[in-house]
Amino acid sequence: MEPVKVGICGLGTVGSGSFNILLKNAEEITRRVGRSIVIEQVGARRDNDTCDTAGINVTRDIFDVVNNPEIDIVLELIGGTGVAKELVMTALENGKHVVTANKALIAEHGNDIFAKAQEKGVIVAFEAAVAGGIPIIKAVREGLSANRIDWLAGIINGTGNFILTEMSEKQRNFDDVLAEAQALGYAEADPTFDVEGIDAAHKLTILASIAFGIPLQFEKTYTEGISRITAEDVAFADELGYAVKHLGIARRTKQGIELRVHPTLIAHKHLLANVNGVMNAIMVQGDAVGPTLTYGAGAGALPTGSSVVADVIDVARTLTADPTNRVPHLAFQADALSDVEVLPVEEIECGFFLNMTIQDRAGVLANITQILSNNGISIESLIQREREGSDLVPLVVMTHDVKERNMNAAIAAIEALPDVAGVVQRIRVENLA
Numbered sequence: 001m002e003p004v005k006v007g008i009c010g011l012g013t014v015g016s017g018s019f020n021i022l023l024k025n026a027e028e029i030t031r032r033v034g035r036s037i038v039i040e041q042v043g044a045r046r047d048n049d050t051c052d053t054a055g056i057n058v059t060r061d062i063f064d065v066v067n068n069p070e071i072d073i074v075l076e077l078i079g080g081t082g083v084a085k086e087l088v089m090t091a092l093e094n095g096k097h098v099v100t101a102n103k104a105l106i107a108e109h110g111n112d113i114f115a116k117a118q119e120k121g122v123i124v125a126f127e128a129a130v131a132g133g134i135p136i137i138k139a140v141r142e143g144l145s146a147n148r149i150d151w152l153a154g155i156i157n158g159t160g161n162f163i164l165t166e167m168s169e170k171q172r173n174f175d176d177v178l179a180e181a182q183a184l185g186y187a188e189a190d191p192t193f194d195v196e197g198i199d200a201a202h203k204l205t206i207l208a209s210i211a212f213g214i215p216l217q218f219e220k221t222y223t224e225g226i227s228r229i230t231a232e233d234v235a236f237a238d239e240l241g242y243a244v245k246h247l248g249i250a251r252r253t254k255q256g257i258e259l260r261v262h263p264t265l266i267a268h269k270h271l272l273a274n275v276n277g278v279m280n281a282i283m284v285q286g287d288a289v290g291p292t293l294t295y296g297a298g299a300g301a302l303p304t305g306s307s308v309v310a311d312v313i314d315v316a317r318t319l320t321a322d323p324t325n326r327v328p329h330l331a332f333q334a335d336a337l338s339d340v341e342v343l344p345v346e347e348i349e350c351g352f353f354l355n356m357t358i359q360d361r362a363g364v365l366a367n368i369t370q371i372l373s374n375n376g377i378s379i380e381s382l383i384q385r386e387r388e389g390s391d392l393v394p395l396v397v398m399t400h401d402v403k404e405r406n407m408n409a410a411i412a413a414i415e416a417l418p419d420v421a422g423v424v425q426r427i428r429v430e431n432l433a
C-alpha cells in the first residue's frame with residue numbers, strides 16, 4: 001500500500017520529538033498501521049541539531065507544507081493562535097488531516113476549526129494538547145465513553161508543577177526554577193501562560209468539552225495561576241498536612257458546570273499530592289467506572305511527541321475507514337452539544353486556607369473569627385505564630401466548605417481591619433472524595 005505522507009510545520013521542542021519518533025520507530029509503526037508513514041516535508045525557520053533531515057524536503061515557508069498536494073497529514077507544531085490558525089484552516093481547506101499540540105488554538109478557535117474539518121470530511125487530532133504524553137483525550141473520549149462523567153480534576157501544567165515541587169522540596173526560588181523549565185523545553189513561548197494558569201485553562205476547556213459534551217468555552221473558565229504562591233504558604237500547608245498543587249477542575253452540579261483552575265491544598269495522602277516535577281495526573285470520575293487516574297509526563301519533546309505520533313497513527317488507520325463512523329471531535333455529535341450553564345466562581349463551594357499577617361494584640365483573633373462566623377464560615381484549624389522582635393505575626397486559618405461569595409465578603413471585612421496588614425492570601429482546599 002502507498003505510504004501515508006506527513007508534513008511537519010515547526011521543528012522546536014515538540015516538532016523535533018515527533019520527527020525523531022517517526023524515524024526511530026518507523027518499523028514498529030508500519031506493523032501497527034499496515035502501511036508506512038513517511039515525512040514528506042518539514043517547514044522550519046531554522047534547522048534543529050537534534051533532527052537529521054538529510055534526504056527530507058525542508059522549506060523555510062510552512063505554507064509550502066499545507067499547499068503540498070502530496071501531503072496527507074499536516075502536523076501543526078508552531079504554537080500560537082495567529083499564523084497557526086491560518087495554517088490549520090488552509091490545511092483543512094486543502095483537504096488535509098491535521099494533528100496539533102496547540103491547546104491555545106483548540107481551546108480558543110476549536111469550534112471554528114472542527115466545523116471546517118467536518119465540512120471537509122477530515123480529522124483534527126489534538127491528543128498532545130492536553131497533558132503532553134498522557135493519552136487523556138483518548139481515555140475520556142473513547143475509553144470512558146460508556147460513562148456519564150461527574151467530574152475531573154488534574155495537574156495539567158508541567159511547568160507549574162515543576163516549579164511548585166522544586167519550591168517545596170528544595171526551597172528553590174520561583175524565577176530560578178522557571179528559567180530551568182524554559183531551558184528544558186517545558187514552558188510555553190510566553191511563560192506567563194504557565195504561571196498565570198492560562199495554559200491549564202486551555203487544557204481544562206478542552207477536557208470539559210469532551211467529558212460533558214459542551215462547546216469549548218475558554219472565556220468562561222475561572223483562571224488563577226501560581227505566581228502569588230509563596231514559600232511560606234507552601235511551608236504552612238505542609239505543616240497542616242497538605243501539598244499546594246495547581247489543579248484544573250471541571251464538575252457537573254445540579255446548577256451548572258464548574259470550570260476552574262487555581263492553586264489548591266490537597267491532603268498529603270491523596271494520590272494527586274504526590275505527583276511531582278513535570279509529571280501530570282488527571283482523575284476522572286465516571287458514574288459506572290468510579291474514579292480513574294492517569295499519570296505521565298506533561299511536557300517535553302519525546303513525551304509530547306508520543307501523543308503527536310499516536311494521533312498520526314490514528315489518522316493513518318482511519319484513512320481506510322468510513323469517515324462517518326469516526327469519533328466526533330468533541331466526543332459528542334456536533335448537533336448534540338448541551339448549553340448547560342457554566343457557573344460563576346462565586347457559586348462554587350470549597351474549603352479555604354487563609355494566610356494573613358496580623359498585629360500581635362488582644363482581640364484581633366476574636367474580630368477575625370467573628371467576621372468568619374458572620375459570613376457562615378466555620379474554622380477547621382488555625383495556626384498562630386509568635387515572631388521574635390516583631391508585633392506583626394502570621395495567622396493561618398483552615399475553614400470548612402463555604403461558597404466563594406461568602407469568603408469574598410469575609411476577606412474584604414478582614415482586610416479592612418486596622419490590625420490586619422496587607423492582603424489575605426487564599427488557597428482553595430479540595431477533598432476530591
Ligand SMILES: NC(=O)C1=CN([C@@H]2O[C@H](COP(=O)(O)OP(=O)(O)OC[C@H]3O[C@@H](n4cnc5c(N)ncnc54)[C@H](O)[C@@H]3O)[C@@H](O)[C@H]2O)C=CC1
Nearest residue numbers: 010011012013014044045077078079101102185299300304
Ligand atoms: N513544549 C512542550 O512540552 C509542549 C508544547 N505543546 C505545544 O506545542 C506547540 C509547540 O511548542 P514547542 O515545541 O514547545 O515550541 P518551540 O518554540 O520549541 O517550537 C516552535 C517552533 O516553531 C517554529 N515556528 C514558529 N512560527 C513559525 C513560522 N511562522 N514559520 C516557521 N517556523 C515557525 C519556531 O521557530 C520553533 O522552532 C505549542 O502549541 C505548545 O503549546 C504541547 C504540549 C507540550
Ligand SMILES: N[C@@H](CC=O)C(=O)O
Nearest residue numbers: 157158159187188299
Ligand atoms: N507549557 C506546558 C507544555 C505542555 O502542555 C506545560 O508546562 O505543561
Ligand code: NA
Nearest residue numbers: 127130132134
Ligand atoms: Na495527551
